[in-house]
Amino acid sequence: MKGILRIAYKLLVxxxxxFAALLVGITFAVFLIVMMTSMFxxxxxxxxxxVLNIGARLWVMDPAVNTAANSIPMPDYVLDAxxxxxxxxxxxxxxxxxxxxxxxxxxFQSVTVMGLDDSSLYGRPQLIEGKIEDLYAENAFVVVKDSEFGKLKNxxxxxxxxxxDHRGVVVGIARVTSSGLFGVPTLYTTYKRAISYIPSTRFxxxxxxxxxxxxxxIPYIQQQIRALGYQALTDRQFIEKIGDFYKYQTGVGINVMLMTMISFIVGLSISGQTFYTFILENLDKFGALKAIGAKGRELVGMILFQVGxxxxxxxxxxxxxxxVMIALAKLRLPSYAAKITYGNLSFAFVMVLIIAAVSSYxxxxxxxxIEPFDIFRG
Structure with missing residues (x-):
């Protein structure tokens, strides 16, 4: 079998x-699939x-909340309960x-303001400049240094x-785990200062x-809060809820899926057609191998080896x-949102296996x- 595979390798390269056309088709398909899924x-x-930056274990919210950016204010009695x-x-x-x-x-620049609990400052970011105690000073704010930091003129x-119409002073510069999605800088201050500076509803x-x-x-706490008419989610559950919203209730998920399927079809068509042409051009060699005693399973093994x-x-x-493209894009465009995960790589690998299976078939x-008689007669 080793000799058969060596012959298959030489026929291929x-x-x-x-061989280059086959590689280009599959490489291009994998490239597009990984780029699309990583962007998503x-x-x-x-x-x-x-959710990632605050780091709380449990989040209590109105059940109608779909994303962390669109909160629904709750009355004060919920906090006491x-x-x-x-x-x-x-x-x-x-x-x-x-x-x-x-x-x-x-x-003027729009910003997101996070108001932290005055007594504990729970959920505060990690400061790279300044002291967190300075947040208690008059008009004090902490600015997050992320991809949107330049919009505040650094x-x-x-x-x-x-x-x-209120004066604000930068008393700290912080780093966070993840930048926001909507291109808006983030400021942190105390809860009382946030609700007094920014117009809001009565809740x-x-x-x-x-x-x-x-x-x-945790399950008992969630049950008790559910009885109040509100919802308590762990950080992972909240992240999953946000993800489900963008996947199924916006056009982001379906658009990325369509682009991924188009990439898969392009790669499948190029590799399938090129490999079929390769088989036709080498049909006489496979026929000769069959004539000198190569079994059908050995020929199948050759094809599977070549495709694999x-x-x-x-x-x-x-x-x-x-x-490489994602790394270069992040260096040049800090706001570029792409993340390669094991799920992306696994999905692309499954797509490649499907391409290989169809091409092998x-x-x-x-x-x-093929019949050796037909080959030699020609």
Whole structure:
């Protein structure tokens, strides 16, 4: 069998034009599939940026909330009820809202303002400049240094701005786990300052962040909050809910799926057609092997080896090319949202296996039907 596979390898690589065409088709398909799915994974990751950056174990919210960016304010009694629930170590309010700030040069920029609990500052970001205690100073705000930081004219400690006719001062610059999705800078301040500076409805609590005593009490806490008419989700459950919203209730999921299927069809058509041409051009060689005693399973093994070898190389080249392109894009475009995950790579590998299976089927049918008599007669 080793000799048969060596012959299959030489048949494959000797025709460099056909071999290159096969590699290009599969590489291009894998490249597009990985790029599309990675872009979608990046969008989903950034859509959950608030959940990832705050880091709370349990999030209490209105059941109608679909994304962290679109909160529905809750009355104050909900916070008191949550704090009195058995199994809750502590619970704090979180304000999340949009505002317009006036920069020092007179331009306006929309921002997202996160109001942290005044007593604990639970969910505060990691500071790279300044001290978190300075957030208690008058008019104090912390600016997140992410891909949208430049839209605030790269502020420094002590930079002033206006927010709804109120003076604001940058007392800290922070880093977070994930940048936001919608291209809006993020400011952190205290809860009381946020609700006093920014116009809002009579209810101001966007979310309630809960720290349970242990994991065993989480189902009970969720049940009690459900009885109040609200919803308590773990951070993973909230991220899944946000992901489901973008997958099934917006056009993002269906558009990415269509582009991925188009990439798969292009790769399948190119590789299938090229491999079929390769089989036709080498049909006399397969017939000669069959005439000198090669069995059908050995010929099938040759074809499977040729297709598998080509698909694996094409898969590696496609993933490598996509990784390089994403890395370069992130260096040049900080707001570019793409993230390669094991799920993306596994999905692309399955698509390659399907391409290999279809291409192998085309070749196997043709080779098994040949008769040595017909080859030598021609």
């Amino acid at each position: 000797n025709d460099r034009g056909k 994974s990046g969008i989903l990751h950034r859509s959950s940026a608030t 949550v704090r009195s629930t058995r199994g809750v170590r502590y619970a704090v309010p979180l304000y999340s809202g949009g505002a317009m700030v006036k920069l020092v040069d007179g331009t 502020p420094q400690l002590g930079t002033e701005f206006e927010i709804n 101001t609590t966007s979310y309630i962040l809960v720290e349970p005593l242990n994991d065993q009490v 070898f080509t698909c694996l190389i094409g898969y590696g080249l496609g993933v490598g090319l996509a990784s 085309i070749g196997v049918r043709k080779v098994l039907r």
